[in-house]
Amino acid sequence: MAGLSLQNLQKTYGKVEVIKGVNLEIEHGEFVVFVGPSGCGKSTLLRMIAGLEDITGGELSIGGQVVNAMQPRDRGVAMVFQSYALYPHMTVYDNVGFGLRIKKTPKDERDAKIREAARILQMEHLLDRKPAQLSGGQRQRVAIGRAIVRQPEVFLFDEPLSNLDASLRMDMRMEISKLHQDLGATMIYVTHDQVEAMTLADKIVVLNAGVVQQVGSPLELYHRPANLFVAGFIGSPKMNFLDVTIDEIGSGVVTVSGPDMKPVSIPVATDGLKVGAALTLGTRPHQMQAADHGPITATVALVEHLGNETIVSLRLPSGKAIVAALDGDFPVTHGATLHLTPEASKAVLFDAHGTALQVT
Amino acid sequence: MRPKQTKSLQSNTLAGWLMSGPALLLITLFLIVPFLLAFWFSFTNQRLISPNPTQFVGTSNFEQLLGVGTLVLQPEKAEDGSLVVSATGELSYPRVRDFTRNNPDFQHLNGMREWFGWEWGNTKILVLARDLVFMKALTNTLFFVAIVAPLQSIIALLLALMINQKLRGINVFRTVYFMPVVVSIVVVSLLWRFIYDGRSGLLNNLLQFLSFGHFQPVDWLGNPDTAMWAIIVMSIWQAVGFHMVIWLAGLQNIPLTLYEAADIEGASSWQKFRFVTWPGLRNTAVLILVVITMQAFALFSQIDVMTNGGPLDSTQTLVFQAVQRGYEQQNIAGGSAISVLLFLIVLTISLVQRYVTRER
Ligand SMILES: Nc1ncnc2c1ncn2[C@@H]1O[C@H](COP(=O)(O)OP(=O)(O)OP(=O)(O)O)[C@@H](O)[C@H]1O
Ligand SMILES: [Mg+2]
Numbered sequence: 001m002a003g004l005s006l007q008n009l010q011k012t013y014g015k016v017e018v019i020k021g022v023n024l025e026i027e028h029g030e031f032v033v034f035v036g037p038s039g040c041g042k043s044t045l046l047r048m049i050a051g052l053e054d055i056t057g058g059e060l061s062i063g064g065q066v067v068n069a070m071q072p073r074d075r076g077v078a079m080v081f082q083s084y085a086l087y088p089h090m091t092v093y094d095n096v097g098f099g100l101r102i103k104k105t106p107k108d109e110r111d112a113k114i115r116e117a118a119r120i121l122q123m124e125h126l127l128d129r130k131p132a133q134l135s136g137g138q139r140q141r142v143a144i145g146r147a148i149v150r151q152p153e154v155f156l157f158d159e160p161l162s163n164l165d166a167s168l169r170m171d172m173r174m175e176i177s178k179l180h181q182d183l184g185a186t187m188i189y190v191t192h193d194q195v196e197a198m199t200l201a202d203k204i205v206v207l208n209a210g211v212v213q214q215v216g217s218p219l220e221l222y223h224r225p226a227n228l229f230v231a232g233f234i235g236s237p238k239m240n241f242l243d244v245t246i247d248e249i250g251s252g253v254v255t256v257s258g259p260d261m262k263p264v265s266i267p268v269a270t271d272g273l274k275v276g277a278a279l280t281l282g283t284r285p286h287q288m289q290a291a292d293h294g295p296i297t298a299t300v301a302l303v304e305h306l307g308n309e310t311i312v313s314l315r316l317p318s319g320k321a322i323v324a325a326l327d328g329d330f331p332v333t334h335g336a337t338l339h340l341t342p343e344a345s346k347a348v349l350f351d352a353h354g355t356a357l358q359v360t
Numbered sequence: 361m362r363p364k365q366t367k368s369l370q371s372n373t374l375a376g377w378l379m380s381g382p383a384l385l386l387i388t389l390f391l392i393v394p395f396l397l398a399f400w401f402s403f404t405n406q407r408l409i410s411p412n413p414t415q416f417v418g419t420s421n422f423e424q425l426l427g428v429g430t431l432v433l434q435p436e437k438a439e440d441g442s443l444v445v446s447a448t449g450e451l452s453y454p455r456v457r458d459f460t461r462n463n464p465d466f467q468h469l470n471g472m473r474e475w476f477g478w479e480w481g482n483t484k485i486l487v488l489a490r491d492l493v494f495m496k497a498l499t500n501t502l503f504f505v506a507i508v509a510p511l512q513s514i515i516a517l518l519l520a521l522m523i524n525q526k527l528r529g530i531n532v533f534r535t536v537y538f539m540p541v542v543v544s545i546v547v548v549s550l551l552w553r554f555i556y557d558g559r560s561g562l563l564n565n566l567l568q569f570l571s572f573g574h575f576q577p578v579d580w581l582g583n584p585d586t587a588m589w590a591i592i593v594m595s596i597w598q599a600v601g602f603h604m605v606i607w608l609a610g611l612q613n614i615p616l617t618l619y620e621a622a623d624i625e626g627a628s629s630w631q632k633f634r635f636v637t638w639p640g641l642r643n644t645a646v647l648i649l650v651v652i653t654m655q656a657f658a659l660f661s662q663i664d665v666m667t668n669g670g671p672l673d674s675t676q677t678l679v680f681q682a683v684q685r686g687y688e689q690q691n692i693a694g695g696s697a698i699s700v701l702l703f704l705i706v707l708t709i710s711l712v713q714r715y716v717t718r719e720r
Contacts, residue, residue, distance in 0.1 A: 073626030
């Protein structure tokens with residue numbers, strides 16, 4: 001059983017702090033995805049878990065054992081690299097069997113394991129080829145094959161699909177998901193594609209600038225983002241943000257309004273709130289409806305008819321832009337004026353520090 | 361757009377020829393013409409300065425150079441059939457000179473001299489050569505190549521592996537190892553003559569110091585047993601930095617992730633060299649082997665400055681002989697013949713090397 005425990009994990013390069021104290025518990029068998037913008041430290045964190053980067057501070061345990069000073073090979077992890085890292089002069093067969101050969105696994109056992117991995121990944125016909133004779137998706141399969149033959153407790157993936165085209169990426173995503181179900185191993189997966197994160201993860205870890213912003217299931221992150229960063233990062237199209245102030249505080253509900261919005265009541269825990277305080281209202285494009293007397297009035301700037309829905313970009317009186325996802329056959333034209341209603345129960349309020357207000 | 365561009369490039373062939381003209385002219389004048397001339401001269405009796413017209417002599421130059429024969433000598437017997445034994449208990453043999461000087465029964469050995477020989481029971485078997493100095497030069501050159509090519513490649517590779525590490529101040533070592541390459545070989549040879557000096561040379565002093573005065577000074581360049589080795593050591597020292605840089609370029613072409621993948625799979629340092637580094641250096645190795653072999657065959661400056669082929673012809677080499685014959689003995693034909701032979705040897709070896717190291 002190999003759960004992971006990261007305690008106040010830190011990494012600095014010289015004076016540059018890259019990972020600033022990450023705390024995280026990962027259960028055995030969980031599929032955990034690290035997401036975040038480029039340069040936020042996802043790869044660094046993953047490589048620290050793999051043992052490819054030294055740990056500057058904090059404690060990392062795998063399966064209950066502190067592994068800070070352990071060599072990569074002793075940590076029981078396998079890693080799939082973005083660049084595949086296949087050995088160019090070896091056949092697929094030898095690439096997949098490399099780790100077993102290093103461990104001096106008997107030949108017939110090795111052969112059986114390689115063929116089993118090839119069967120799982122449907123690449124039995126590729127075993128005699130060299131990596132140069134493979135397509136990107138096939139190479140990725142080989143890289144995954146090399147990871148699974150060793151039957152590690154923990155799989156690490158660093159943006160494994162980012163070199164593939166969109167449709168292949170979708171296929172591989174499903175295959176990885178299926179692999180996770182079949183193997184039942186712990187998987188940690190790095191991506192900056194939030195769709196990948198949402199579809200694959202049991203648990204998403206949102207990172208920004210070396211700090212964990214929020215840990216939670218995909219839906220938790222979508223519906224109850226902990227702060228403005230997560231709210232803006234998860235979900236597509238992005239959440240809309242409006243500046244508002246508190247007009248009135250009721251029991252479990254506040255009424256807010258702003259330069260671009262007439263008063264709306266939002267359910268929220270009211271402790272510590274004061275009338276007149278400045279907040280940010282977050283509302284997702286899919287949680288706005290067009291209504292004749294909606295509190296938000298805006299001018300249509302761009303219309304995208306996608307068939308199943310219509311994505312409308314609008315300009316608010318203050319000049320800010322918002323996006324609404326309306327019905328597929330909603331009649332709307334460029335330059336028209338629309339009235340919109342945010343779905344109050346799903347809207348999120350953020351305080352002046354960008355932290356989401358609790359809901360009772 | 362594209363066809364038009366191609367056309368304008370094609371219509372400018374004249375400009376192309378003009379631009380490459382100077383280089384082509386020089387190459388023709390100093391490489392191609394001399395090469396063809398040497399080929400032609402080697403079949404004539406051309407001398408550097410001679411009142412007589414040049415004559416075509418067929419392959420006699422080559423016969424002269426390559427002429428070898430064997431002579432089997434039986435011990436002399438007395439009238440009664442018993443072996444003649446000298447006072448010191450040695451057998452007596454007929455003189456070689458009797459066979460090689462105007463002996464009508466041994467016309468094919470005429471003018472040859474003893475090269476080497478061995479004993480077979482009481483029988484003496486001698487190998488004779490028509491041109492002993494050339495044979496010496498040939499064997500010395502082959503010996504030099506056989507020692508220098510592998511040794512220099514391996515030392516250069518070891519240096520490159522050491523220097524490829526990310527250590528503080530490693531650039532100092534890179535510079536130091538590369539420095540001899542930048543210095544003219546003539547200057548290096550002059551300096552090493554002082555190092556090897558028989559009485560107060562640096563090497564003798566050093567060895568005496570290290571052995572607390574027990575070491576007897578050796579005249580490294582004046583002793584037939586050590587002269588060639590002295591040249592070999594100095595030649596390797598001088599050129600190893602150059603090949604180190606080529607190895608280094610090859611090493612840095614190997615992606616780092618291959619090593620990281622190997623780390624995770626549990627490969628030891630030796631296994632990483634064996635399975636990642638060495639296969640990645642294959643093309644570099646072929647290049648280096650060919651270049652070193654060619655350079656080693658061209659051994660000349662060191663000999664010219666340090667030993668002049670001596671002592672006792674122990675450091676004669678093919679190029680040195682070619683120059684000596686052509687210019688000092690004014691025998692252009694003989695020098696050309698040696699050059700042509702050298703060309704054929706190097707060509708053959710390069711082709712064999714290419715065949716042996718071909719991509720399979
Ligand atoms: N060797 C290093 N020395 C100094 N800084 C480094 C080094 N390696 C990485 N960094 C810095 O650490 C930060 C995190 O890098 P990391 O590779 O983990 O980003 P990432 O989240 O994986 O980004 P991406 O999505 O682009 O792959 C970056 O700002 C990077 O500049
Ligand atoms: Mg990365």
